Amino acid sequence: MxxxxxxxxxxxxxxxxxxxxLYASQWxxxxxxxxxxxxxELARQPTAxxxxxxxxxRVVKNRALNASRASQRRATHxxxxxxxxxxxxxxxxxPAARAELTDTLATLxxxxxxxxxLRIWGGLSWQEIADVVGGSKSSAQRNYVQAxxxxxxxxxxxxxxxx
Amino acid sequence: xxxxxRLPEKLAxxxxxxxxxxxxxxxIDRDQLLYRAGWAAGAETARLARGRIAxxxxxxxxxxxxxxxxxxxxxxxxxxxxxxxxIEDPVSVPPPVSRAAVEPRPTTPPGGTxxxxxxxxxxxxxxxxxxxxxxxxDRRPLAxxxxxxxxxxxxxxxxxxxxxxxxxxxxxxxxxxxxxEILPAxxxxxDSTGPLRLWPWAGLNFGEST
Numbered sequence: 001m002x003x004x005x006x007x008x009x010x011x012x013x014x015x016x017x018x019x020x021x022l023y024a025s026q027w028x029x030x031x032x033x034x035x036x037x038x039x040x041e042l043a044r045q046p047t048a049x050x051x052x053x054x055x056x057x058r059v060v061k062n063r064a065l066n067a068s069r070a071s072q073r074r075a076t077h078x079x080x081x082x083x084x085x086x087x088x089x090x091x092x093x094x095p096a097a098r099a100e101l102t103d104t105l106a107t108l109x110x111x112x113x114x115x116x117x118l119r120i121w122g123g124l125s126w127q128e129i130a131d132v133v134g135g136s137k138s139s140a141q142r143n144y145v146q147a148x149x150x151x152x153x154x155x156x157x158x159x160x161x162x163x
Numbered sequence: 164x165x166x167x168x169r170l171p172e173k174l175a176x177x178x179x180x181x182x183x184x185x186x187x188x189x190x191i192d193r194d195q196l197l198y199r200a201g202w203a204a205g206a207e208t209a210r211l212a213r214g215r216i217a218x219x220x221x222x223x224x225x226x227x228x229x230x231x232x233x234x235x236x237x238x239x240x241x242x243x244x245x246x247x248x249x250i251e252d253p254v255s256v257p258p259p260v261s262r263a264a265v266e267p268r269p270t271t272p273p274g275g276t277x278x279x280x281x282x283x284x285x286x287x288x289x290x291x292x293x294x295x296x297x298x299x300x301d302r303r304p305l306a307x308x309x310x311x312x313x314x315x316x317x318x319x320x321x322x323x324x325x326x327x328x329x330x331x332x333x334x335x336x337x338x339x340x341x342x343x344e345i346l347p348a349x350x351x352x353x354d355s356t357g358p359l360r361l362w363p364w365a366g367l368n369f370g371e372s373t
Contacts, residue, residue: 009200013193018186032190036199043200044207101184120182126168141168148174155177 004048009039012052019121020060025102026113027064028071034063054128057118061132107154112147115140294338 017035024031038059042052049055105113111133118129126137133140170178336344 004204006197006201009197010193013191013196017189017191021189022186035189036191036196039196040199040203043204046207046211101186104181104184116181120178121186144168145170145174148170148177151181152173152177 004043004045008048008052009043012042012056013039016053016056016122019117019123020056022101022121023057023114023117024060024064026110026117027061028067030067031064034060034067037063051128053122054124054132057122057124058132061114104151104154108147108150112143112150115144116147119144 017039020035020038021031024034028034038056041059042049042056105116108116114133115129118124118132119126124132126140129140130137
């Protein structure tokens, strides 16, 4: 097992930081913090994981869910605007360029949206996606196809959604 | 389904459109992230090294302590049993005795002589002393001369072990009778003016009616 060095951290950051932040934005309003903590946690590992990319997505998801629960507790007391788990929309306080994509993905339900982000921008295999979200590889593929179908129907009236 | 999912043409087009969308850059400072990652990796390595050092130190201390205990046990002077003083019975109770011949241990009488006279036979001095004491009423029990097993040195006892070949008389006798048995007939004369009689009490009555 190769050790975790600065080269691996830099490579993971350059290739997957943005996708990890998009992935974490499904649950928390502070996706950058979750991504940074996940990369630091990777540096603490004595040996590199078998699949660092899948490992990072799992860690980011766990941290994002924890942040979401903490945020809900704060919102209950402070009545601040926070993202609630299970809603079909993103709460993304990041750059404006991300808003259009998040609006597009907001039409999907949470489990399906997660699979789409992992497949399209994370580049994970079907088995890795099944490990992250839980369930079988066939169910992940089935949900992915359903998500693409929903997006096509959502864009169909506009015929060219990216114009 | 295989890992390579075959999508319909329309779904593949939507997939391509989504993949073409650029992702917004994160607000993470790359240099700060790498700095923090390096610190975290070094701290974790130091923590593991401390744990290993502590384990080695504890193991070395345990080995040293066990060696010290082993050496101390080996160098200890004797075991506990040797330190226990053997308490010997200072007074060995002699077996029941009868009034038989007595062979006292040679001892120096008070004053070194008997009635101012020197005696050639040291054992006779003891007998004389004993019988003198007996005459004066110091009737201490007398040990019988009979074969006995060697007993420890008895400093409190006044009499030594007798001759193993001696056989006690059949019946109890008086001191006079014993003297007559021991001494020749000429020595039994109390009025004799010859050589010194060893038994000055020849003229004394010990309960025998005249």
